[in-house]
Amino acid sequence: MKRTIYIYISFFGFIISGGCSNELLVFEPADQNNVETFWTSEENALSALTGCYQSLLAPYFGEGDWLLKLESITPNAFEIDDGSGATSIARGDNNPTLPLINRRYSTCYEGIGRTNTLLANIDEVPMDEDLKSRFRSEALFLRAFYYHNLVEYYGGVPLILDPPDNNTQGQLPRNSKAEVLEAIYSDLDAAAANLPVSYANNDRGRATKGAALALKARVALYNEEWSKAISTAQEVVNLNVYSLFPEYRGLFLLENERNNEVIFDVAFQFPEVTNNYHELFQQGNVFKDLIDAYLVTDGQTIANSDIYDAENPFANRDPRLSQTLITIGSSLNGELVTGDELFADLTGYAFKKYTYFLDDVAVPAPQPNQSEINPILIRYAEMLLTIAEAENELNGPTSSAYGAINQIRSRASVNMPEVTPGLSKEEFREVVRLERRIEFAGEGLYYQDIIRWRTAEVVMNQDGLDQDENVVESRSFNPDRDYLWPFPDRDILLNPNLEQNPGY
Numbered sequence: 001m002k003r004t005i006y007i008y009i010s011f012f013g014f015i016i017s018g019g020c021s022n023e024l025l026v027f028e029p030a031d032q033n034n035v036e037t038f039w040t041s042e043e044n045a046l047s048a049l050t051g052c053y054q055s056l057l058a059p060y061f062g063e064g065d066w067l068l069k070l071e072s073i074t075p076n077a078f079e080i081d082d083g084s085g086a087t088s089i090a091r092g093d094n095n096p097t098l099p100l101i102n103r104r105y106s107t108c109y110e111g112i113g114r115t116n117t118l119l120a121n122i123d124e125v126p127m128d129e130d131l132k133s134r135f136r137s138e139a140l141f142l143r144a145f146y147y148h149n150l151v152e153y154y155g156g157v158p159l160i161l162d163p164p165d166n167n168t169q170g171q172l173p174r175n176s177k178a179e180v181l182e183a184i185y186s187d188l189d190a191a192a193a194n195l196p197v198s199y200a201n202n203d204r205g206r207a208t209k210g211a212a213l214a215l216k217a218r219v220a221l222y223n224e225e226w227s228k229a230i231s232t233a234q235e236v237v238n239l240n241v242y243s244l245f246p247e248y249r250g251l252f253l254l255e256n257e258r259n260n261e262v263i264f265d266v267a268f269q270f271p272e273v274t275n276n277y278h279e280l281f282q283q284g285n286v287f288k289d290l291i292d293a294y295l296v297t298d299g300q301t302i303a304n305s306d307i308y309d310a311e312n313p314f315a316n317r318d319p320r321l322s323q324t325l326i327t328i329g330s331s332l333n334g335e336l337v338t339g340d341e342l343f344a345d346l347t348g349y350a351f352k353k354y355t356y357f358l359d360d361v362a363v364p365a366p367q368p369n370q371s372e373i374n375p376i377l378i379r380y381a382e383m384l385l386t387i388a389e390a391e392n393e394l395n396g397p398t399s400s401a402y403g404a405i406n407q408i409r410s411r412a413s414v415n416m417p418e419v420t421p422g423l424s425k426e427e428f429r430e431v432v433r434l435e436r437r438i439e440f441a442g443e444g445l446y447y448q449d450i451i452r453w454r455t456a457e458v459v460m461n462q463d464g465l466d467q468d469e470n471v472v473e474s475r476s477f478n479p480d481r482d483y484l485w486p487f488p489d490r491d492i493l494l495n496p497n498l499e500q501n502p503g504y
Helices: 011-015 042-054 065-071 086-090 099-124 129-154 177-194 209-222 226-238 288-293 320-324 380-395 399-409 425-439 446-452 489-494
Strands: 262-265 325-327 349-351 376-379 471-473
Touching: 042 099, 042 129, 065 446, 086 099, 099 129, 129 177, 129 209, 129 446, 177 209, 209 226, 209 262, 209 376, 209 380, 226 380, 262 380, 288 325, 288 349, 288 425, 320 325, 320 425, 376 380, 380 399, 380 425, 399 425, 425 446
Parallel strands: none
Antiparallel strands: 262 376, 325 349
């Protein structure tokens, strides 16, 4: 069984998730900690840090909101049952009551509250100073991660850097996005300066120097700070600890977990903490638009290629298509895919990423909701495409930009033609954007891409089609409103100083 951070909700995790009520502290059993005695040992500090990581798990339990559900608000896929509200967002019915919108907001502030509490108290703990510094840096990385996941969806949010206290924090107004970004960069710089490049096996999965730098590069890219994005992504490259995993499909298989491409992932471990990714990703909720986006092996689109065959549409295509997606008529787990057994008859297509199955070899499937595959949040390929995109936006399609994207295409199991030199800045921009869509399909990144590129108002005002071009779902996107999510209705009601985003 894999070794990882053992995730559990400790007494500490309960009391700092969003402020303490007096009732929680009425009884003080002799064999348990309380607030006054907690910060007295390294063991308790470790438990507190585990509580900070534990908030990462919430979005990836059960229905995997942060990956598959975010894909369902893009032209890539749709949500089958609208249990999270992704369908409502995609159809233009975005509102402050949707579970996806409420959970992201509350989970991030839960994590922020926990990290703030650790950072405020860690100096009091009698423990090795180097280890204390590492704990502090891990918490800073996590706090930056949680704030990043707030500002990119809601814009400016209340910036809270102290332990939870409803009396002083319950009525705070929004800070500007610029102020929150400044705090994120500050946390990541401090974390990167003190985090190790790697860990021994028992601590694998914790935040590293590379994770802090990679998150900083992503934040800079998302906010069009091109020079910072380039230099920081290059720092990750220069660490010389990451590289592209040769097998694209294998990158997401359990046996290759935490391979050399993974910079940061979320830890699951059977039987203590599991998810149901294996079942969810096989649901046939992938649109034809994503299928049609994959290039032909001559490097051309299906509209321009001389070797594309509409009667045999999956032949001679970018190998990432068959390594990412299940299609009717292909092989999966040693059997011919008909559609019914994988629910792929809904559109004719389903995701293969994050499932256990191989193509021509039958392997046992996990029991329902018993998958332990770790969702990958940041990987090395993102750093290369960050360099390619930011370099082009800053300086045009330089050799550095071409070199970065061509590394992605030259992955051993992909081996697509290199990008033709001589493109204009605008032409190269479209190449990079398509490469990101294909490389990260099913990984929850494309939604923020179409938001930050301001292309959502085009691509999300088109119908989603199945393999026969029947309309599965009609989409609607209001550019005057939908580039930001609304603040949850409960938070608006409880805090009159919290200004709602326009249009909600």
